[in-house]
Amino acid sequence: MQAPDIVRSFRDTARPLWLKLALWTVPGLVFLSVAGLWLSAASLHDLSDSAYDRSLAGAIRAIDLNVSTESGGVGVELPYPLFESFQATASGEVYYRIATDDGLVQIGDALLPAPPPLSAGEMRFYDANYFDRPIRVAAFKRPLDRPLYGAARAQNIVIEVAETTGSREAFRRDLIRRAISRDALAVLVAAVLLALGVRFALAPLAALKERLDRREPDDRSRLDDAGLPREVRPLVGAVNDLLQRHRERGEAQRRFIDDASHQLKTPIAVLRSQVDFALRATDAETTRRALEAMRPVIDRAGRMTTQLLALARAENALLLDPSQEAAVDLPGLLRDVARLHLVQARRGRIDLEIEVPDEPLMARGSEALLFEAVSNLLDNALRASPLDGHVVLRGARSEAARWLLLEVQDEGPGMDDCTLKRVGERFGGGEAASGGEGAERTGLGLAIVAAIARAHGGELRLRNRSGNGVVASLRLPGPA
Amino acid sequence: MRILLVEDDPDLAVWLSRSLVQRGSVVEWEEDGRLAELRLKTDTFDAIVLDLGLPSLDGALLLRRLRAADDATPTLIVTARDDLSKRVELLHAGADDFLAKPFAVEELEARLVALVRRSHGRARGVYQCGTLAFDQNAQRFTLDSEPLALAPREHAILRELIQRVGEPLTKQQLLDRLVSTDSDLHLEAVEVMVHRLRRKLAGASVQIVTLRGIGYFLEAVDGAGA
Numbered sequence: 001m002q003a004p005d006i007v008r009s010f011r012d013t014a015r016p017l018w019l020k021l022a023l024w025t026v027p028g029l030v031f032l033s034v035a036g037l038w039l040s041a042a043s044l045h046d047l048s049d050s051a052y053d054r055s056l057a058g059a060i061r062a063i064d065l066n067v068s069t070e071s072g073g074v075g076v077e078l079p080y081p082l083f084e085s086f087q088a089t090a091s092g093e094v095y096y097r098i099a100t101d102d103g104l105v106q107i108g109d110a111l112l113p114a115p116p117p118l119s120a121g122e123m124r125f126y127d128a129n130y131f132d133r134p135i136r137v138a139a140f141k142r143p144l145d146r147p148l149y150g151a152a153r154a155q156n157i158v159i160e161v162a163e164t165t166g167s168r169e170a171f172r173r174d175l176i177r178r179a180i181s182r183d184a185l186a187v188l189v190a191a192v193l194l195a196l197g198v199r200f201a202l203a204p205l206a207a208l209k210e211r212l213d214r215r216e217p218d219d220r221s222r223l224d225d226a227g228l229p230r231e232v233r234p235l236v237g238a239v240n241d242l243l244q245r246h247r248e249r250g251e252a253q254r255r256f257i258d259d260a261s262h263q264l265k266t267p268i269a270v271l272r273s274q275v276d277f278a279l280r281a282t283d284a285e286t287t288r289r290a291l292e293a294m295r296p297v298i299d300r301a302g303r304m305t306t307q308l309l310a311l312a313r314a315e316n317a318l319l320l321d322p323s324q325e326a327a328v329d330l331p332g333l334l335r336d337v338a339r340l341h342l343v344q345a346r347r348g349r350i351d352l353e354i355e356v357p358d359e360p361l362m363a364r365g366s367e368a369l370l371f372e373a374v375s376n377l378l379d380n381a382l383r384a385s386p387l388d389g390h391v392v393l394r395g396a397r398s399e400a401a402r403w404l405l406l407e408v409q410d411e412g413p414g415m416d417d418c419t420l421k422r423v424g425e426r427f428g429g430g431e432a433a434s435g436g437e438g439a440e441r442t443g444l445g446l447a448i449v450a451a452i453a454r455a456h457g458g459e460l461r462l463r464n465r466s467g468n469g470v471v472a473s474l475r476l477p478g479p480a
Numbered sequence: 481m482r483i484l485l486v487e488d489d490p491d492l493a494v495w496l497s498r499s500l501v502q503r504g505s506v507v508e509w510e511e512d513g514r515l516a517e518l519r520l521k522t523d524t525f526d527a528i529v530l531d532l533g534l535p536s537l538d539g540a541l542l543l544r545r546l547r548a549a550d551d552a553t554p555t556l557i558v559t560a561r562d563d564l565s566k567r568v569e570l571l572h573a574g575a576d577d578f579l580a581k582p583f584a585v586e587e588l589e590a591r592l593v594a595l596v597r598r599s600h601g602r603a604r605g606v607y608q609c610g611t612l613a614f615d616q617n618a619q620r621f622t623l624d625s626e627p628l629a630l631a632p633r634e635h636a637i638l639r640e641l642i643q644r645v646g647e648p649l650t651k652q653q654l655l656d657r658l659v660s661t662d663s664d665l666h667l668e669a670v671e672v673m674v675h676r677l678r679r680k681l682a683g684a685s686v687q688i689v690t691l692r693g694i695g696y697f698l699e700a701v702d703g704a705g706a
């Protein structure tokens with residue numbers, strides 16, 4: 001159920017940075033310019049109207065100047081030159097009508113739509129239709145100087161001039177088209193600048209990649225973060241920390257291999273010289289003694305190999321195979337370990353005891369590794385324990401319940417402080433002191449336990465008991 | 481002793497065979513798990529020495545198949561894989577004993593002898609620990625060849641213990657095994673009866689050992705006979 005989400009988020013994160021930035025910014029820019037256009041379209045409309053309306057007003061004034069009432073009626077001498085030039089600039093039809101408000105006089109295009117009610121001296125501009133063509137009309141009304149044809153009071157004269165709107169529409173469309181192309185160009189330029197900026201800003205990263213590509217596989221020196229953007233420095237820092245950990249791990253591995261090869265080659269060299277000696281021996285007794293001397297060397301080499309492999313496995317097991325991790329029943333584990341060592345314990349007439357609380361004690365980890373660790377501790381304790389001694393296997397929860405404790409307690413001679421401190425180091429020799437039979441020990445058992453403890457996020461602690469003997473305590477993180 | 485050695489490393493097989501033959505055993509060698517299985521269908525051995533990492537049929541699987549086919553030939557596992565927790569699993573799967581490579585031939589031989597003796601006794605229905613013996617057919621205990629008089633519950637407990645020498649049983653496990661015959665028993669009663677049994681075995685070469693948190697088991701005092 002989770003998988004498709006992860007795939008999608010991978011796809012998202014795999015997009016180039018410039019595209020990601022553009023996807024965030026360009027829609028915003030487009031939205032802003034569209035809104036701007038929409039707002040300015042209204043004012044453009046007003047602007048073009050007022051420009052064009054001025055020429056309509058000019059035509060009305062020209063006609064008005066030529067209206068005469070000398071004859072007692074209304075006479076107009078149309079300013080034809082003006083009309084012609086007007087018609088030319090408007091690139092459309094021009095209509096006019098001069099009328100009195102009592103409707104008795106009508107000069108010009110009588111079919112122009114009637115003007116809205118006007119007050120005297122008012123000039124008004126409005127849109128209308130004339131024979132289904134949109135027109136813009138200017139209407140002007142003023143009182144005449146004197147009444148016509150003997151009327152009681154002076155009439156008002158209404159002058160209307162109209163033009164078809166094709167020209168001004170074209171002008172408007174042109175304005176908007178230019179605004180759109182200007183905005184589009186701005187957005188495009190912004191996107192290009194964005195891409196260029198990202199590319200420019202990321203150029204140090206490409207250089208970093210080049211440097212990483214050219215690196216020798218075993219080069220574990222720190223990466224230089226000079227010249228890198230501040231946002232990227234933590235990343236480089238993290239890579240450097242990782243390199244540092246690899247360096248330490250590599251160093252540890254190298255030491256391990258050095259130690260191991262020394263520990264494994266030495267007995268083989270000893271055996272080789274023993275075989276050579278035995279082959280050159282002339283009497284059977286000497287041969288026999290040489291062969292007998294070989295046996296403990298072989299035993300030691302065998303144990304050493306076993307332990308070194310166990311150590312290598314312990315140090316890598318949880319790293320290599322996290323699936324080993326499960327809930328482990330610690331009392332059950334202690335019982336299994338005890339049963340496996342019962343014969344060994346009884347051979348030394350040692351009383352093996354298990355102390356566990358009544359409530360369940362569960363840890364998280366690898367059962368096989370924990371088994372190995374407790375086995376190693378018990379093996380040490382049994383070797384250290386005197387005849388008829390007691391060895392106690394204890395499972396407990398620390399007071400604050402933060403740790404789960406697996407303890408093995410013996411009644412052996414104990415360890416000196418120096419050895420206690422070095423416990424857990426490879427070939428630290430801790431066991432030689434606790435085990436007594438130094439020749440049989442490999443010095444790896446406690447290192448294995450310590451490695452297993454570390455792999456579980458815990459630790460191994462050893463302390464001398466006040467009476468005698470040692471308590472080895474494997475501390476594991478308690479349930480979260 | 482007639483032993484089947486199932487081991488895929490020829491060097492180890494040859495030298496191991498020679499050592500065992502030197503000590504008076506008859507050794508047959510199979511280097512393949514499947515062939516060993518076929519062989520065991522027609523032939524009988526006193527014991528099997530079984531390597532775990534085998535071609536064609538893994539040792540652990542071979543062991544399971546043998547036990548599933550009611551073949552109770554005592555089997556000693558030898559392996560280079562010293563995964564200790566695996567050992568417990570194999571013992572549950574029917575392995576009788578376990579040795580990690582490399583091992584001393586003396587140790588191998590001693591364990592084989594113990595295995596064979598135990599299995600021969602079992603085949604006759606006789607269980608032994610030190611000088612204490614239990615004849616299953618007669619349902620009778622003898623101590624130093626003298627009949628041992630036991631109350632029925634004591635008899636039942638000692639029978640459970642002698643049939644599993646070296647394998648500890650907790651108080652509860654003992655009680656669970658008795659409960660079918662005796663339903664009004666309590667944990668304290670087990671203690672009382674073990675106490676009585678100890679008195680009857682006092683001074684003998686066999687004792688009932690109690691280990692705290694582990695349980696009761698029967699043990700030969702001089703360390704022999706287990």
